[in-house]
Amino acid sequence: MSDSYIVPLQMECTLFFQMNPHAYETLDGLALRLGRTPEHLDQVLQKLVTLSILKRMGEGERAIYSYNQPDMIHVS
Amino acid sequence: MEKVREQNKLQDLQDAYAAWMNRTIWISDREGKALTKPSALTPLTTLLFVHDFSSLFERTRPLITARHHGNQPIVFDAQPGIKVIVAPVVIEGETQAFIWSGVYMEAHAREMITEYIRTQVADSAHWLEALGEQSxxxxGETQQDLQRMEQLAGIVETLVQEHQQKEGQQPSMQPFMELSSTIVKQERSTAEWLEQIELAGRELQFAGFASKEDDGSFVIRSVRGENADRLLDACFTIGEGFLGLPALTGENGYWEQIGRDPRVLFFTQRGVHPHALFCLPILRENTIIGLLFGGAVTSRSIRRDTMEKVTLLASLFGLQLSYYSMQKSMESQLLYLDTLLLITRTMTSLRDVNRILYILVDMSLHLVKGTSSCVVVKTDEAQIQVISRGMDKAHADSYGKEIAEHYFLTEKHGSSNDTVSYRKHGDKTYAEYPLISNGHVQAVLSVTYPHLNEATAEHDSFLMSLASVGGAALQLARETAEHTVSSRYAEHLHRSLRQWDPDSYASASEVKELLEAFGKGQDKPAAEMRPLVQACLIAAFDLDILRETIPEQTKVLSILSEYRALQERNRLRDSLGNVSYSYEAQLLSFFYDYVKNGKKLTSLHEPIKGYDPVLCQQAYAFLQSREVMDRTVTLGSSADTAEAEGDLTAPLRQRIVDMPLLSGREKEVLVLVVQGATNREIAENLYISEHTVKNHLTNIFHKMQVTDRTQAIAYVYQKALDAKES
Known part of the structure; x- marks a missing residue:
């Protein structure tokens, strides 16, 4: 997949986790929810983990992904 | 006729060379049939080239048709010691004819040759006689003549090619029409285009395409032809060698006789040995995106009509590249637009400010593939919040302060600053996109690119859109939160008013109704009218107390403050100058004046100092139309009343308020009875029990001297009608 297709899918995937901050999903589960193929999503999820937007627990097909909230500080 | 003329040209050329070289020269086709009459025949060359030629040709065919020697002329023995030169004429990569020249015989070999003929050759008498007459x-003459024969072959090739071009008519447009008509239907691969290029002329033996890379250099990505595979992945820069020249000038390049040009090394080192070469730049929107090249290995040149075809094909190829590149770019933009719409819908539906900020941070990080992104948002006058990814706490802290200093603590950044700006902080450069609403910067979205030169107009455009949507979503979320809180406060205070100041409560209720109806008539959005309505409900309270109670409701307090000033000005009309008041304060003051003055339009007829004349005119017209409606309703049936108003009209309410025997609470109950409310509805509305409602009704009926609610309603209507008639 080219960047022009990956980036919108990354955004869609991120929005899902942002709207469902307590979701814990496997690759297949997420593919089902977003109506995408696991093959397409796999690459995207790896990217989101690299960017620290998602957390991954476990490895392989049983790996579970969840949203990783950004850092927040208050400055006076 | 044309053919005869061309043959004459060849004959003249051959005669001239024969005289110059002092040799017999003639031209045969590749099957050995004569194309010209031999020039300067001698008895010996007559025997060789005329009487015994078929035998000579058969014996020499394997030698002269072999391509081990390329296109070079060769010398061979027609008979032992009697040599001839033969030069191939190569047209479009194929040997089309031979030029023969002879004979060459060394003086010291004459005796041996004579002996050989006498003993070995049949019919030796003729040969010996001819040999005797041959000088x-x-x-060195042989070597010199080899060069001359090569030169002659080149000229003959040119003549034949020109002739074929004339004869070969105009290139058929049919294949090109087919190609151009299918460009939008079918995307051809570069390999398919190279195949078309190769088919454009038989002399073309290789072709390739070099694409322009991000760093400005060119890399050969696709090739076709014998040995051409070794050119794959070869790299060159603008201006370098043959291929780099059109990349520099943007002009088509064509070169012949390049065998000794050092620039040909680029090809020869990779096993390709061109004699002629072309290179055509492929443009998209006036920018070179690649180079199409090809060449002839066996031919010395590329025909003009072939080059015309190649140029046309290159244009079509460029057209296809542009078309599909634009199509892909559009698809990509549509995809981004879809995503932006999805983000917009999501962000504007959110009421949680932090979640909006998370979306901004994450989405921007995706787009720029950056190392970090953050949103710096002003939470109040003294505090900012930094939400980030990829930034350590100390960096986020110092950067947040810098952003606050630049965007929030100075007034210079207004609505005109809705553009991207770049800032160096630490060892990183940040692209900053301000989130603006109501003309003020509410927050700043900031990203770092891995390399700043990767910041494109497309990215900026997307991030600016994201920032705009983010600004609106932030404003919406804050307004909703503010509205929820302020509505609650205003309604509570208004209800409490009913207990201890029913008159003010009634006035506020009436003015509220007027304001809402007026706003609706003027097509004002409910959100715009909301602070005004809230101000109306609590207008009776002391402003200082309100400031202490609801300090965050700045808009409502501002309206009330101006309203008070305007009311004060009305009393001191002559001592205050032309002070400008807000639209909301004027409207509030105007309607309160109307209600407090017994709803007499005559009191508002004259223009009042301090009010906007246009606003006065609009409000006056509105009240006039309502008065007409009130009259109609008052005299109409109760069903009409309910349908037309949906509420108790002001005159009816006034009659009830004017009833001296009824208590304030009883009047409230009666108002609701006349509106058609049931006991349960009255109880819910007034926060009392149904039992209490019944007690109030018993007292009301008793005081009004009626027996039931129907008579009570009729009584109120009768009173209102009487008042109107009087």
């Missing part, structure tokens, strides 16, 4: 050649 031997001088040293």
């Amino acid at each position: 031997p050649h001088q040293d």
Whole structure:
């Protein structure tokens, strides 16, 4: 997949986790929810983990992904 | 006729060379049939080239048709010691004819040749006689004649090619029409285009395409032709060698006789040995995106009509690249637009400010593939919040302060600053996109690119859109939160008013109704009218107390403050100058004046100092139309009343308020009875029990001297009608 297709899918995937901050999903589960193929999503999820937007627990097909909230500080 | 003329040209050329070289020269086709009459025949060359030629040709065919020697002329023995030169004429990569020249015989070999003919050759008498008349050649003449024969072959090739071009008519447009008509239907691969290029002329033996890379250099990505595979992945820069020249000038390049040009090394080192070469730049929107090249290995040149075809094909190829590149770019933009719409819908539906900020941070990080992104948002006058990814706490802290200093603590950044700006902080450069609403910067979205030169107009455009949507979503979320809180406060205070100041409560209720109806008539959005309505409900309270109670409701307090000033000005009309008041304060003051003055339009007829004349006119017209409606309703049936108003009209309410015997609470109950409310609805509305409602009704009926609610309603209507008639 080219960047022009990956980036919108990354955004869609991120929005899902942002709207469902307590979701814990496997690759297949997420593919089902977003109506995408696991093959397409796999690459995207790896990217989101690299960017620290998602957390991954476990490895392989049983790996579970969840949203990783950004850092927040208050400055006076 | 044309053919005869061309043959004459060849004959003249051959005669001239024969005289110059002092040799017999003639031209045969590749099957050995004569194309010209031999020039300068001698008895010996007559025997060789005329009487015994078929035998000579058969014997020499394997030698002269072999391509081991390329296109070079060769010398061979027609008979032992009697040599001839033959030069191939190569047209479009194929040997089309032979030029024969002879004979060459060394003087010292004459005796041996004579002996050989006498003993070995049949019909030796003729040969010996012819041999006797043949002069031997001088040293070096053979080498010199080889060069001349090569030169002659080149000229003949040119003549034949020109002739074929004339004869070969105009290139058929049919294949090009087919190609151009299918460009939008079918995307051809570069390999398919190279195949078309190769088919454009038989002399073309290789072709390739070099694409322009991000760093400005060119890399050969696709090739076709014998040995051409070794050119794959070869790299060159603008201006370098043959191929780099059109990349520099943007002009088509064509070169012949390049065998000794050092620039040909680029090809020869990779096993390709071109004699002629072309290179055409492929443009998209006036920018070179690649180079199409090809060449002839066996031919010395590329025909003009072939080059015309190649140029046309290159244009079509460029057209296809542009078309599909634009199509892909559009698809990509549509995809981004879809995503932006999805983000917009999501962000504007959110009421949680932090979640909006998370979306901004994450989405921007995706787009720029950056190392970090953050949103710096002003939470109040003294505090900012930094939400980030990829930034350590100390960096986020110092950067947040810098952003606050630049965007929030100075007034210079207004609505005109909705553009991207770049800032160096630490060892990183940040692209900053301000989130603006109501003309003020509410927050700043900031990203770092891995390399700043990767910041494109497309990215900026997307991030600016994201920032705009983010600004609106932030404003919406804050307004909703503010509205929820302020509505609650205003309604509570208004209800409490009913207990201890029913008159003010009634006035506020009436003015509220007027304001809402007026706003609706003027097509004002409910959100715009909301602070005004809230101000109306609590207008009776002391402003200082309100400031202490609801300090965050700045808009409502501002309206009330101006309203008070305007009311004060009305009393001191002559001592205050032309002070400008807000639209909301004027409207509030105007309607309160109307209600407090017994709803007499005559009191508002004259223009009042301090009010906007246009606003006055609009409000006056509105009240006039309502008065007409009130009259109609008052005299109409109760069903009409309910349908037209949906509420108790002001005159009816006034009659009830004017009833001296009824208590304030009883009047409230009666108002609701006349509106058609049931006991349960009255109880819910007034926060009392149904039992209490019944007690109030018993007292009301008793005081009004009626027996039931129907008579009570009729009584109120009758009173209102009487008042109107009087």
